[in-house]
Amino acid sequence: xxxxxxxxxxxxxxxxxxxxxxxxxxxxxxxxxxxxxxxxxxxxxxxxxxxxxxxxxxxxxxxxxxxxxxxxxxxxxxxxxxxxxxxxxxxxxxxxxxxxxxxxxxxxxxxxxxxxxxxxxxxxxxxxxxxxxxxxxxxxxxxxxxxxxxxxxxxxxxxxxxxxxxxxxxxxxxxxxxxxxxxxxxxxxxxxxxxxxxxxxxxxxxxxxxxxxxxxxxxxxxxxxxxxxxxxxxxxxxxxxxxxxxxxxxxxxxxxxxxxxxxxxxxxxxxxxxxxxxxxxxx
Numbered sequence: 001x002x003x004x005x006x007x008x009x010x011x012x013x014x015x016x017x018x019x020x021x022x023x024x025x026x027x028x029x030x031x032x033x034x035x036x037x038x039x040x041x042x043x044x045x046x047x048x049x050x051x052x053x054x055x056x057x058x059x060x061x062x063x064x065x066x067x068x069x070x071x072x073x074x075x076x077x078x079x080x081x082x083x084x085x086x087x088x089x090x091x092x093x094x095x096x097x098x099x100x101x102x103x104x105x106x107x108x109x110x111x112x113x114x115x116x117x118x119x120x121x122x123x124x125x126x127x128x129x130x131x132x133x134x135x136x137x138x139x140x141x142x143x144x145x146x147x148x149x150x151x152x153x154x155x156x157x158x159x160x161x162x163x164x165x166x167x168x169x170x171x172x173x174x175x176x177x178x179x180x181x182x183x184x185x186x187x188x189x190x191x192x193x194x195x196x197x198x199x200x201x202x203x204x205x206x207x208x209x210x211x212x213x214x215x216x217x218x219x220x221x222x223x224x225x226x227x228x229x230x231x232x233x234x235x236x237x238x239x240x241x242x243x244x245x246x247x248x249x250x251x252x253x254x255x256x257x258x259x260x261x262x263x264x265x266x267x268x269x270x271x272x273x274x275x276x277x278x279x280x281x282x283x
Contacts, residue, residue, distance in 0.1 A: 008111050010034055010104060016071045017111075018083060024111070025083035027071055028092065035098040041074075048082065051095060062091045070168075076199025078168060145212045149204060152216050156223045163232040170234065174241045181245025182218040182252060183211075183264055194268045210255070210263045218248030 008015050013034045016027040032051070033044035052063045065088045070078040084092060086108055093101050093108075129150070133143045157171065165171060176186040185193060191203050204215065222244025229240060252263055 010107050011100075016081070018069050018071060020067065020069055020083070021085075023085050025067060025069055025085050026089055026108075028066060028082040028084050028089070031084075031089060031092070031104070032096065035093065035096045035100055035104060037098075037100075051092075052082075055092075055095060060091070062088050062095075142209060142212075145209055145216075146204065149212050149216045149219075152220050152223070156219045156226075159223050159226050160237065163226070163237060165234075165237065174237060177238055177241035178218045178222055178245040178248075179215075181242050182214055182248040184249070185264075193264075194266050196268060206268050208265050208267060211265060214248045214252045214255075214263065217251060218245045220244075221247045 008017060011034070013030075015030045015034070017024050019025075029041065029045050029048050032048045033039070033041065036044065036047055038044045038047070052066075055063050062084070066082045066084045068080040069083045071081045071083070073079050089108060090105060093105060098104075129147060130143055133146060138146070160171065160174065165174075172187070176188075179185060179187050179190060183190060187203055191201075191206075194203070194206050196203065196206060204212065207215065222241050225240040225243050226237065229236065231237070231240075256263055
């Protein structure tokens with residue numbers, strides 16, 4: 001969900017969004033593609049380019065109010081993309097002749113309002129996340145651990161941000177340090193081991209209960225080490241990440257000795273059929 005919470009769906013079409021300046025900004029091209037019924041991204045982009053040029057010529061400030069923000073693409077990389085907040089999108093929608101305009105406006109107002117509700121009551125965000133996993137067929141016990149893991153992850157990333165970490169690649173490097181020390185694999189190596197081919201799929205959604213538990217342990221210990229040792233130097237943060245991962249890694253190895261088998265699993269939960277999921281949950 002760390003990645004899924006940046007996507008919303010309108011009539012089975014994914015709309016990318018990002019939280020910026022205390023409000024949601026949506027990918028304009030994604031919205032345009034939905035309104036004109038176009039699945040080809042390049043055609044939708046050309047449509048938006050022509051429309052934005054016309055709006056500029058008409059003296060509209062809509063295009064000026066759009067921001068170039070980095071959103072993930074289908075290749076798993078981040079690119080600067082024209083994004084607009086809810087107010088600007090309403091004005092863009094009015095410029096596009098489409099029978100989907102009115103239902104899209106209602107949808108847009110709803111997803112924007114949901115975020116305001118979640119800020120006022122964070123429990124609502126957790127409930128929506130829980131519903132998402134329930135629809136996917138995960139067990140209650142697994143969902144509880146996953147939600148707890150999300151909270152622990154957020155605590156860690158906030159601690160890193162407070163110490164000056166900004167670049168996405170730096171977060172990825174430190175996360176890999178924890179993963180390598182905990183499981184002997186980087187995130188990408190772990191995804192490959194589980195056969196996860198799509199770059200935007202979250203590794204943790206494929207983890208079993210014990211994998212989630214040791215992931216949480218590594219990140220929670222890293223947070224505490226970082227708080228106690230202090231420092232904003234990247235090398236210091238890296239050492240703390242390794243230390244947290246080592247604690248979790250040692251605990252994992254000890255648990256494996258007692259259990260008699262490896263905790264590291266090559267199961268790929270999201271590739272299982274719904275019937276297999278239900279069978280596993282029932283058992």
